[in-house]
Amino acid sequence: MHAFHALRRAALAAPLLARALSAPPSSLSLTRSLAPKLLDFGEVHEPTSTRVLETFATPEEIYAAFADAGVDVELRDGDAPQDAAALERACGVTLSHSVRTRHPLFLNQLYGGVDDASLAGEWLVAAANTNAHTFEVAPVFTVVERAVIARVAALAGWGAGADGLTTPGGSTSNLYGLHLAAHKADPNRRSRGAAGGPTLVAFVSGDSHYSFKKSCRVLGLGDDNVIAVPTDAEGRMRG
Numbered sequence: 001m002h003a004f005h006a007l008r009r010a011a012l013a014a015p016l017l018a019r020a021l022s023a024p025p026s027s028l029s030l031t032r033s034l035a036p037k038l039l040d041f042g043e044v045h046e047p048t049s050t051r052v053l054e055t056f057a058t059p060e061e062i063y064a065a066f067a068d069a070g071v072d073v074e075l076r077d078g079d080a081p082q083d084a085a086a087l088e089r090a091c092g093v094t095l096s097h098s099v100r101t102r103h104p105l106f107l108n109q110l111y112g113g114v115d116d117a118s119l120a121g122e123w124l125v126a127a128a129n130t131n132a133h134t135f136e137v138a139p140v141f142t143v144v145e146r147a148v149i150a151r152v153a154a155l156a157g158w159g160a161g162a163d164g165l166t167t168p169g170g171s172t173s174n175l176y177g178l179h180l181a182a183h184k185a186d187p188n189r190r191s192r193g194a195a196g197g198p199t200l201v202a203f204v205s206g207d208s209h210y211s212f213k214k215s216c217r218v219l220g221l222g223d224d225n226v227i228a229v230p231t232d233a234e235g236r237m238r239g
Contacts, residue, residue: 029084030084030087030088033084033088034088034091037091037092037095041095041098041100043102044100044102044103044104047103047104047105050100050103051100052099052100052103052105052106053097053098053099053100054096054097054100055096055097057097062093062097065093065096065097066090066093069086069089069090069092069093070086070089071086071087071089071090071093101113101114102114125141128141132145132166145165145166148166149162149163149164149165149166150162152164170209170211171209171211171214171215174209174211174212174215175211175214175215175218175219178202178212178215178216178219178221179215179219181202182200182219182221185198185200186198186200194219194220194221195220199225200221200225201221201225201226201227202216202221202225202226202227203227203229203237204226204227204228204229205228205229205231205235205237206228206229206230206231206237207231207235208228212226213226
């Protein structure tokens with residue numbers, strides 16, 4: 001029986017393998033052409049004569065700019081695919097209408113500037129085009145993730161037995177943390193669900209991010225069970 005299933009899988013995989021091996025390699029011509037422009041975008045040599053945003057435009061004007069470049073933003077049934085030249089024009093429109101976050105006068109409260117190693121790492125991740133969900137498809141990134149988690153755990157004083165995972169942002173991290181706390185407080189929640197169990201309450205800082213309340217809604221705790229604890233002048237919770 002095992003041999004039969006193995007032969008069946010091989011038969012099903014054969015045409016897929018043949019198609020994969022016969023596919024022409026990608027030239028990455030668009031990427032090669034755009035790479036110097038992407039590196040140079042936002043590089044500011046004369047801050048006083050370079051604007052943070054080259055072309056300020058309304059949404060309607062942005063739609064028109066793409067249409068003038070021959071690449072409509074609207075996605076319609078039956079549209080033909082765009083060639084590399086059209087896509088490069090679209091990228092040019094994108095850059096000319098985008099904020100130069102590397103400009104010294106871009107004073108956003110959350111981010112700004114660029115770190116050379118971080119940008120190189122971002123490009124490396126994109127070029128590798130993998131996912132750290134298993135070691136088999138992402139051996140290096142899996143090892144790197146474990147190293148980062150171990151270091152963060154050590155800084156927090158959690159010891160060698162600590163575990164974790166990387167997340168796409170703070171809001172998701174808060175959701176994961178509340179999810180784990182809920183199951184720690186109510187282990188039967190996994191099989192029973194939120195209904196019929198104890199009423200859980202989340203205590204958060206009075207200065208906490210709004211994502212805590214959103215996460216409690218997703219988890220079924222509700223706004224009424226999110227208790228904001230007042231903080232002192234240094235941001236510490238003081239009940």
